[in-house]
Amino acid sequence: MNNRRDFIKKITAAGALVSTGCLALPATSCSAAGSKTDVALNISLQDGLTPGKSLGEKLDYMEKLGVAGMELGGGGLAKRVKEIKDALSGRKVKVSAICAGFGGWILADDPAVKQKCIDSVKEILVAAGELGSTGMVLVPAFNSQHSYPHTQETRDRLVADLKELGEFAHKNKTTVILEPLNRGEAFYLRQVADAASICRDVDSPGVTCMGDFWHMTWEETSDRGAFISAGKYLTHVHIASRKRRLMPGEDGDADNYIDGFKGLKELGYKGYVSFECGTKGNREETVAAAVTLLREQWKQA
């Protein structure tokens, strides 16, 4: 592919690209470091982990806690749009992100598998857009999914494919959200700064990234640094306890998110902080306790 050569040309040819050292941050973050006090914490819960037998009961529980968003799986979403819209009608809770649910994977070296990914992602994006969702979470490839080798050519191919998906997502008023995982799950994309640099290379308003505190625990040296690097590309955050991926707080003192929250506040982050985790306790209680803990730590950040 030519992208690599083009890139090398760009950086050797004088003046092709201009950097101010502040490319990905909103102006306010550049002009003044330090936390802001007026940034709201918008908590979201995945529907699967929320107590309640029906969508209605789950939404009742969320509203009782003042939870702002509900994250849904992407599988079969297209057929559920009306049901979900009806359930949300007159509620304060909104759809946050759509978590995966597509077929295939985008780094597949088998063109049929990649096409399956693109087609099913687009179907979910249409539904996500109709539901007013931030975007659909996408992992480029899990370790078990046979893919192109980790080279510049593969990166260029990924950027081109994401451009197509990003433009499609943007037309549908939503985004694709790249999610870095820990190396045990997905070696290809492990760090938030790398996801952000892919977003920069794609250069489409429909391609964004996220950080998941669970994976960041193992891959980032600084939660705050990671979020600052994500900058304007950051549209979603996942959270869990930091030892066993349970509800925040279930792992005691390890469950400290203050440094990361400082970064989110510095960015003026407007997205959701969404629970993706299990629990070892009584779900009704552990979810509520976690929400309280996060609000407390947000204040401290």
Next chain:
Amino acid sequence: MNNRRDFIKKITAAGALVSTGCLALPATSCSAAGSKTDVALNISLQDGLTPGKSLGEKLDYMEKLGVAGMELGGGGLAKRVKEIKDALSGRKVKVSAICAGFGGWILADDPAVKQKCIDSVKEILVAAGELGSTGMVLVPAFNSQHSYPHTQETRDRLVADLKELGEFAHKNKTTVILEPLNRGEAFYLRQVADAASICRDVDSPGVTCMGDFWHMTWEETSDRGAFISAGKYLTHVHIASRKRRLMPGEDGDADNYIDGFKGLKELGYKGYVSFECGTKGNREETVAAAVTLLREQWKQA
């Protein structure tokens, strides 16, 4: 190799690793974001770019400008230790980092080439230690250097080899400094956060990392985020103009380092900011003008 399985075991076995979300930052950076005013800018110049026919003339020039450090090439350094020590005797200028100069490369899939790297790095580290240097700059592999594929196994191998070099460096009171380059030169290691995560995995006081504003221009979305992620592992910084790799200032408004300087100040960075660049102007003037520009921007950060 077993590291990968061990890692997966670690993150699935409860409580094996504890993260506070603040692993790599000094306590002061965690407790309060925002720039510090009492952090000094220690400027360093590579000897090759410094005006002057002899080491003595170059040191005279540096002292006139108040430059704190001199960066030297690692090639043949062992034989130059006495000459350099003599030249620095009674001077304010100290040796900053040692820039490469070793043979082979550490990611080589040819064991003889890797061994050549390890042996020659150790020779340079001994000299670097004798000179009181921060450390020796190491690029794991340039694109043209045939290497193991970019996989977890290669990362584990790198971490093991760096552990050996790091312990050796530490015994010699110096460090190995991992340098990320732009993708056109070294796709394997492009981002400061990735270099920092390698340092964390190696877990040796003798393995550290650096950021080079030139490469960061192309690979980072946030200079400040990158440096914050580097945290306590950051021991060196390179600088150049941001379009053509000339003296800072020669590319006009593009040469803005304030966002990155903010990050360095937040870290309480004590290392050097060292020039690695060419010039299109009169060297005596462009170096001096660049030093003035950086001091001005440091104040603004």
